[in-house]
Amino acid sequence: MRQPNILFDGLPLPFADGQTIMEAATAAGIFIPHLCHHPDFKPQGSCKLCTVKANGRHVSACTMPAKDGMEVENNSPDLNDKRRTMLQMLFVEGNHFCPSCEKSGNCMLQALAYELEMLTPHFPHFYPDRPVDASHPQVLLDFNRCILCELCVRASRDVDDKNVFALSGRGIRKHLIVNAESGRLADTSFSLGDKAAHVCPVGVIIEKGRGFALPIGRRRYDIQPIGMELERAARCRGSGEAI
Amino acid sequence: MNAAVDRKKPRLATTSLAGCFGCHTSLLDIDERLFDLVERVDFDRSPLTDTKQCASCDIGLVEGGLCNAENILVLHEFRRNCKLLVALGACAINGGLPAQRNHLDLGQCLQEVYLTGPGIVGGQIPNDPELPLPLDKVRPIHEVVRVDYFIPGCPPSGDAIWKFLTDLLDGRTPRLGYPLLHFD
Numbered sequence: 001m002r003q004p005n006i007l008f009d010g011l012p013l014p015f016a017d018g019q020t021i022m023e024a025a026t027a028a029g030i031f032i033p034h035l036c037h038h039p040d041f042k043p044q045g046s047c048k049l050c051t052v053k054a055n056g057r058h059v060s061a062c063t064m065p066a067k068d069g070m071e072v073e074n075n076s077p078d079l080n081d082k083r084r085t086m087l088q089m090l091f092v093e094g095n096h097f098c099p100s101c102e103k104s105g106n107c108m109l110q111a112l113a114y115e116l117e118m119l120t121p122h123f124p125h126f127y128p129d130r131p132v133d134a135s136h137p138q139v140l141l142d143f144n145r146c147i148l149c150e151l152c153v154r155a156s157r158d159v160d161d162k163n164v165f166a167l168s169g170r171g172i173r174k175h176l177i178v179n180a181e182s183g184r185l186a187d188t189s190f191s192l193g194d195k196a197a198h199v200c201p202v203g204v205i206i207e208k209g210r211g212f213a214l215p216i217g218r219r220r221y222d223i224q225p226i227g228m229e230l231e232r233a234a235r236c237r238g239s240g241e242a243i
Numbered sequence: 244m245n246a247a248v249d250r251k252k253p254r255l256a257t258t259s260l261a262g263c264f265g266c267h268t269s270l271l272d273i274d275e276r277l278f279d280l281v282e283r284v285d286f287d288r289s290p291l292t293d294t295k296q297c298a299s300c301d302i303g304l305v306e307g308g309l310c311n312a313e314n315i316l317v318l319h320e321f322r323r324n325c326k327l328l329v330a331l332g333a334c335a336i337n338g339g340l341p342a343q344r345n346h347l348d349l350g351q352c353l354q355e356v357y358l359t360g361p362g363i364v365g366g367q368i369p370n371d372p373e374l375p376l377p378l379d380k381v382r383p384i385h386e387v388v389r390v391d392y393f394i395p396g397c398p399p400s401g402d403a404i405w406k407f408l409t410d411l412l413d414g415r416t417p418r419l420g421y422p423l424l425h426f427d
């Protein structure tokens with residue numbers, strides 16, 4: 001039987017039954033920008049960075065099932081402009097001072113900003129006041145950088161079975177909270193061995209005592225751009241991708 | 244090429260507002276390419292020339308954000324005089340390190356530093372009219388004037404600044420791209 005295909009940026013891309021557009025692309029070595037998606041977790045489609053056009057409609061690639069014959073637009077100037085704007089909004093609504101952030105160079109938000117050539121945050125900054133939580137002996141929480149992706153929430157609830165994190169409030173007031181009466185991480189059963197300690201794509205959940213052990217300039221996305229591991233394989237297969 | 248030599252050289256102005264001069268140090272970091280640069284541009288107002296007033300210029304590089312009233316005046320002077328205004332470095336682009344005071348109350352900051360902090364006896368908050376008034380929050384420059392280009396980095400590398408300037412002087416749209424584009 002013929003394998004079903006989607007037409008991805010003009011090229012046929014086979015997929016397995018039940019795969020989302022994101023999963024089909026990833027399996028083929030094609031990178032779709034994303035922040036709240038993680039292959040180990042159920043997708044929730046909240047950050048919208050992975051927005052693609054499927055048969056002319058904007059959809060989240062991480063939640064949209066692939067369908068035979070579906071035409072998907074991903075790496076287009078129009079979509080990348082929109083994604084850059086979403087990044088700019090994320091940057092101004094928190095406090096992202098990369099030079100002092102221990103996640104710098106390993107951060108997906110920053111790496112996507114490089115990839116999409118975000119040179120300026122463009123919008124006026126909110127400069128919110130969000131005190132850090134340094135109560136836990138092993139881990140620091142710097143809420144100033146939270147992008148509300150809920151990966152820590154999902155990891156703590158679904159994998160660690162601890163339910164340490166949650167989002168609270170609505171709209172612009174939505175924020176990450178710690179499930180303890182005191183609101184402090186030290187008063188939960190959270191530990192460094194938790195999956196939730198290692199899923200944050202940005203610099204909120206920071207292991208103490210590591211700091212800048214690996215200097216800035218020699219980190220993951222200093223070495224190669226985000227998505228490169230995936231796309232190198234695709235280029236080798238001669239997909240003729242335009243840069 | 245000859246035509247280019249005959250033409251008047253583009254004029255370049257630079258300034259540091261609420262910055263640490265790291266971006267200017269990075270500009271010096273282009274090393275011997277500085278000789279090429281002075282061949283290709285004339286410096287106007289800049290810490291490098293010690294000229295205090297900006298005349299009509301082609302390119303204005305602004306390091307630092309806005310932390311006091313004088314920063315705003317200088318920024319407007321640059322915007323008025325420069326055809327292309329460039330935000331150079333993290334502080335000009337997002338407030339940077341000085342903006343880390345933004346969640347503190349300015350009045351309380353001044354009180355603590357000059358009046359109530361440890362070891363202070365008979366202190367007073369400086370109020371000489373010569374001193375520019377601090378702003379309640381530090382702001383990036385694009386929130387006050389139109390900015391034409393941005394060179395991120397804390398500081399941007401000499402190579403990034405050089406790539407930007409040579410793109411511009413050679414008539415290309417400046418583009419940093421990976422790996423010159425850095426926020427740290």
Ligand code: SF4
Nearest residue numbers: 096098101104107203
């Ligand atoms: S979380 Fe990422 S984008 Fe935010 S300050 Fe840290 S490195 Fe920069």
Ligand code: SF4
Nearest residue numbers: 146147149150152200
């Ligand atoms: S702390 Fe990190 S993982 Fe958790 S919601 Fe915020 S950005 Fe996502």
Ligand code: FES
Nearest residue numbers: 034045047048062
């Ligand atoms: S990655 Fe799909 S919505 Fe966040």
